[in-house]
Amino acid sequence: MRPFHGRRILLGVTGGIACYKSLILARLLTQAGVEVDVVMTAAAQEFVGRITFEALTGRPTYSSLLDAGHALDHVRLARAADLIVVAPATADFLARAAQGRADDLLSACLLAADAPVLIVPAMNDRMWAHRQTALNAGHLRELGYVVIEPADGPLAVGEGSGPGRMPEPESIMAHIGRLLETRGTLEGRRVVVTAGPTREAMDPVRYISNHSSGLMGVSIAAAAWRRGADVLLVHGPLMVPLPEGVQSVAVQTTQQMRDVVAAALGSSDALIMAAAPADFAPRDPSKTKIRKGDLPAPIELSPTPDILVTTRRDRKPGSIIVGFALETGDPRASAREKLIRKGLDMIVANDATEAGAGFGVPTNRVVFIHADEREEALPLLPKEEVADELLDRVEMLLERSSGR
Numbered sequence: 001m002r003p004f005h006g007r008r009i010l011l012g013v014t015g016g017i018a019c020y021k022s023l024i025l026a027r028l029l030t031q032a033g034v035e036v037d038v039v040m041t042a043a044a045q046e047f048v049g050r051i052t053f054e055a056l057t058g059r060p061t062y063s064s065l066l067d068a069g070h071a072l073d074h075v076r077l078a079r080a081a082d083l084i085v086v087a088p089a090t091a092d093f094l095a096r097a098a099q100g101r102a103d104d105l106l107s108a109c110l111l112a113a114d115a116p117v118l119i120v121p122a123m124n125d126r127m128w129a130h131r132q133t134a135l136n137a138g139h140l141r142e143l144g145y146v147v148i149e150p151a152d153g154p155l156a157v158g159e160g161s162g163p164g165r166m167p168e169p170e171s172i173m174a175h176i177g178r179l180l181e182t183r184g185t186l187e188g189r190r191v192v193v194t195a196g197p198t199r200e201a202m203d204p205v206r207y208i209s210n211h212s213s214g215l216m217g218v219s220i221a222a223a224a225w226r227r228g229a230d231v232l233l234v235h236g237p238l239m240v241p242l243p244e245g246v247q248s249v250a251v252q253t254t255q256q257m258r259d260v261v262a263a264a265l266g267s268s269d270a271l272i273m274a275a276a277p278a279d280f281a282p283r284d285p286s287k288t289k290i291r292k293g294d295l296p297a298p299i300e301l302s303p304t305p306d307i308l309v310t311t312r313r314d315r316k317p318g319s320i321i322v323g324f325a326l327e328t329g330d331p332r333a334s335a336r337e338k339l340i341r342k343g344l345d346m347i348v349a350n351d352a353t354e355a356g357a358g359f360g361v362p363t364n365r366v367v368f369i370h371a372d373e374r375e376e377a378l379p380l381l382p383k384e385e386v387a388d389e390l391l392d393r394v395e396m397l398l399e400r401s402s403g404r
Contacts, residue, residue: 001032001384002181003180003182004029004032004033004034004176004177004180005032005033005034007082007083007180008034008036008037008080009029009034009036009081009082009083009085009176010037010077010078010084010109010113011026011036011037011038011039011086011087012038012039012040012041012084012085012086012089012106012109013038013039013040013041013044013048013053013086013087013088014041014044014088014089014090014092014093014106015041015042015045015046015047015090015092016043016044016090016122016123016166017047017156018088018122018165018166019044019047019048019088020047020048021087021088021166022048022053022087022088023052023053024169025085025169025172025173026053026057027057028169028170028173029057029173030056030057032173036057036059037060037062037077037081038050038053038054038057038061039061039062039077039105039106039109040053040062040063040106041063041093041104042104043090043092045063050063063105064105065103065108074102074105074109074111075112077109078109078110078114078115079112079113079114081109081113082180083115083117083176083180084109084115084116084118085117085120085172085176086106086117086118086120087118087120087166087172088120088121088122088123088166089120089121089122090121090123091121091123091128091130091133091136093106093107094119094121094133094136094137095132095133097110097119097136097140097145098135098136098139098140116144116146116179117144117146118145118146118148118172118176118179119137119140119145119146119147119148120148120150120167120172121137121147121148121149121164121166122150122164122165122166123150123164124155124156124159124164125155125159125160125162125163125164127164128150128164129163146175146179148167148175150163150164150165150166150167151165151166151167151168151171152165153165170244171244174222174225174226174245175244177226178225178228178245181226181227181228183227183228184227184228184395185395185396185398185399185402186227186228186270186391186394186398187228187229188228188229188230189229189269190230190232190267190268190270191229191231191232191268191271191272192231192232192234192261192265192268192272193217193220193221193224193231193232193246193271193272193274194217194233194235194257194261194271194272194273194274194275194307195214195216195217195220195221195233195234195235195236195238195274195275196212196213196214196235196236196237196239196275197210197212197214197236197275197276197277197278198251198252198253198254198256198257198276198278199237199252199253199278200253200254200278200280200304201253201282201285202282202290202299203285203286203287203288203289204289205289206290208278208282208301210276210278211360212236212275212276212359213238213240213360214236214238214239214240214275215239215240215383216274216364216383216386216387217233217272217274217275218233218238218241218242219383219386219387220272220274220390220391221233221243222243222244222246222384222387223384223387223388223391224246224272224391225243225244225245225246227391230247231245231246231247232246232247232248232249232264232268233246233247233248234249234251234257234264234275235248235249235250235275236250236251236257236275236277237252253278253281253304254277254278254279254281254304254305254307255304255305257275257277258277258305258307261273261311261314262310262314263314265311265314265315265319266314266315266316267316268316268319269316269319269320269398270320270321270322270394270398271319271322272322272394273307273308273321273322273323273324274324274348276324276326276359277304277307278304279303280301280302280304281301281302281304282299282300282301282302283299283300283302284300306342308323308342308343309341309342312343318401318402319401320401321343321344321345322346322348322390322394323339323342323344323346323347324347324348324349324350325338325347325348325349326352326358327349327350327351328351328352328353329351329353330351331349331350332349332367332375334349335348335349335367336369339369344371345370345371345397346368346370346371346393346394346397347368347369348366348367348368348390349367349368350364350365350366350367356380357380362382362383363380363382364380364381364383364386365378365379365381366386368389368393370393
């Protein structure tokens, strides 16, 4: 998995009940192709055993600063790491790290490291809210460490709910990916991505829509954020979780999606229109439920606004505009017509009837058609990989647009 495969991460684990999530994180990193060196504090070993991490990573687990034959482990491990992640990071560890202490192996590794450092706090909400903890976290940020905010949710038994909970491993993986990713043209750019279906009401109960889950658009938004972009995700009802780090605006109708996109385009460097907005809407939706026995008259449909066509005048000069063309059968002819008519830099074409592609599946087979009529056909790939292939082309187009 990009950008994890072949990288080496030092995973520091300090003593808190959230240690169980660190096991999942170690597993996810290993599955993504990372070599994981786990360094545990003495307190962490009161919650989770060393051998558990070794079984999940296939590598030794380290804990002692002064064991015979391991006197330079803190230097060796720190220099070998592409990234250091401390998850969970307790209030005590934040305090010691902020002071530059080196009284255990993990804190000594921080002082010996040149690699980026990601700190993932986890503690009681009152401890997180304490002024001294806030000062410690702020000082670590001043030192160049990335300190993410804890999640808001259930804490230890009897402690209720609040900010202090360790974020879920999948969320931490997204932050790790952003730190590991090689920076390119998308860094600091504003990217708008649309995802999912829209819904056009027939009555207060029923609507016209389609089978889009939103996975393709969400994958693109996640990959763009990982590459350092400032991402706005405009989405209809999704069947997949929202990605980490992106700003999101939820809409229901095609008109609503069109209006949000139009408002954002003037300050955006790229628009990737991966959503599947409904093409038609009932002309006169019923204000009450249409009952089965009512034998309603035929429902008249009206076309919804074409988002890419109606927002052309709102585009920022030099921005890159990418559309999608999902058809039944060979999509190339229709895609080329849409590319010209909608003034696109590139269009992504695919066949909704092909096995393993289209809606409701984790993979896709697409053809990139460029404004200069070049075509690039990709094999069947996970949608996350399609997203990266697409963004590689967007970065090249941005480079050309900016004259670099």
